[in-house]
Amino acid sequence: MKEFILSEAKTENAVLVGLITPQQNEHQVKEYLDELAFLAETAGAKAVKRFTQRLDYPNRTTFVGKGKLQEIGEYVGEHDAGLVIFDDELSAKQIRNIEKALGVRILDRTNLILDIFAKRAQTAHAKTQVELAQYQYMLPRLTGLWTHLERQRGGIGMRGPGETQIETDRRIILDRIAKLKKDLAEIDRQMSSQRKNRGKMVRVALVGYTNVGKSTLMNLLCKTEVFAENKLFATLDTTVRKLIVGNLPFLLSDTVGFIRKLPTELIESFKSTLDEVRDADLLLHVVDISHPAFEEQIEVVNRTLAEIDKTPKPVIIVFNKIDTFTFTPKDEDDLTPRTRENISLNELKSTWMNKLPDHCIFISAKNKTNIDELRSLMYKRVREIHVTRFPYNDFLYQNYDSGDDVQ
Numbered sequence: 001m002k003e004f005i006l007s008e009a010k011t012e013n014a015v016l017v018g019l020i021t022p023q024q025n026e027h028q029v030k031e032y033l034d035e036l037a038f039l040a041e042t043a044g045a046k047a048v049k050r051f052t053q054r055l056d057y058p059n060r061t062t063f064v065g066k067g068k069l070q071e072i073g074e075y076v077g078e079h080d081a082g083l084v085i086f087d088d089e090l091s092a093k094q095i096r097n098i099e100k101a102l103g104v105r106i107l108d109r110t111n112l113i114l115d116i117f118a119k120r121a122q123t124a125h126a127k128t129q130v131e132l133a134q135y136q137y138m139l140p141r142l143t144g145l146w147t148h149l150e151r152q153r154g155g156i157g158m159r160g161p162g163e164t165q166i167e168t169d170r171r172i173i174l175d176r177i178a179k180l181k182k183d184l185a186e187i188d189r190q191m192s193s194q195r196k197n198r199g200k201m202v203r204v205a206l207v208g209y210t211n212v213g214k215s216t217l218m219n220l221l222c223k224t225e226v227f228a229e230n231k232l233f234a235t236l237d238t239t240v241r242k243l244i245v246g247n248l249p250f251l252l253s254d255t256v257g258f259i260r261k262l263p264t265e266l267i268e269s270f271k272s273t274l275d276e277v278r279d280a281d282l283l284l285h286v287v288d289i290s291h292p293a294f295e296e297q298i299e300v301v302n303r304t305l306a307e308i309d310k311t312p313k314p315v316i317i318v319f320n321k322i323d324t325f326t327f328t329p330k331d332e333d334d335l336t337p338r339t340r341e342n343i344s345l346n347e348l349k350s351t352w353m354n355k356l357p358d359h360c361i362f363i364s365a366k367n368k369t370n371i372d373e374l375r376s377l378m379y380k381r382v383r384e385i386h387v388t389r390f391p392y393n394d395f396l397y398q399n400y401d402s403g404d405d406v407q
Contacts, residue, residue: 205280210257
């Protein structure tokens with residue numbers, strides 16, 4: 001799948017493009033492009049310029065207007081930018097027209113995320129899942145890959161070599177998709193058997209937006225070494241560890257992070273990985289409270305969880321990274337509306353969070369702040385589930401001290 005992989009030999013200069021529409025305002029688009037720049041960096045590209053345009057809806061042929069496309073083309077030609085990345089998914093027609101106008105490679109947000117997943121995949125399981133998602137993304141866009149053959153459009157006697165090549169490739173890709181789905185079905189059966197073999201132990205899953213510190217928290221709680229990095233999608237494969245708090249054993253799993261506009265191809269192909277979320281008895285929803293848009297990230301995760309599993313589950317919201325939380329107090333004579341950047345952590349705690357005393361906690365996994373309190377809260381919630389399955393063990397779990405050792 002070389003079509004999706006960005007060059008690793010050197011950092012590429014990339015131009016980012018986003019639209020301001022009735023569905024997303026200027027402030028949101030800025031945040032989305034910030035995230036897109038982080039995605040580009042994770043993939044090995046450097047965002048050197050951003051372009052935005054205000055439209056009611058994307059142009060069906062070029063996504064942006066012709067004048068804006070010309071402006072982007074002039075910048076690309078003058079500044080040696082070999083890549084233009086759009087913050088929304090593009091059709092095959094849009095990709096073909098934009099590439100023809102700009103003369104450089106075009107990626108959309110979905111393609112970029114797939115590229116990152118391809119680079120991050122380490123195990124055969126993850127690689128198979130990513131390859132399936134890539135082929136599913138490529139299939140409806142095949143017509144944009146053969147313009148160099150000057151494919152002639154339909155009609156009797158007008159079937160050019162490009163169209164034949166497209167049909168051949170479509171058959172090859174469909175066969176490959178069928179093979180990958182068969183392989184993943186077998187992996188699903190194996191992983192399902194593994195989950196059944198864990199018995200009736202309580203299962204806790206770490207979920208959350210990408211790069212909020214789930215793997216760092218997993219390492220801290222389990223005293224293990226799960227790969228953690230300040231880049232998006234550091235974790236693709238689910239890691240499951242047995243954790244004992246006091247004398248209460250349960251299973252803790254670290255799952256792939258979510259993101260806004262997560263490609264549906266990935267949700268489908270990562271079904272077996274996301275089954276850890278479906279089978280969990282308790283979710284630890286980790287949130288980066290230092291992020292300006294953390295409440296929107298919470299909504300994204302909740303929507304994705306609803307797609308994965310319709311059954312409500314008990315949740316503990318873990319507000320992480322309180323060590324990097326910052327705010328700027330407003331001057332008394334400043335009459336403009338307050339924003340998230342003007343609100344202190346204590347003020348935030350007195351908002352809707354104040355209604356969740358037994359369901360949320362504020363920590364710093366990096367500085368190990370309030371970790372004992374988190375263990376105590378986890379113990380309480382896990383014990384509630386455990387004793388419903390093993391009521392005869394209830395007397396064993398009466399006197400837990402959060403200072404006890406965790407194995």
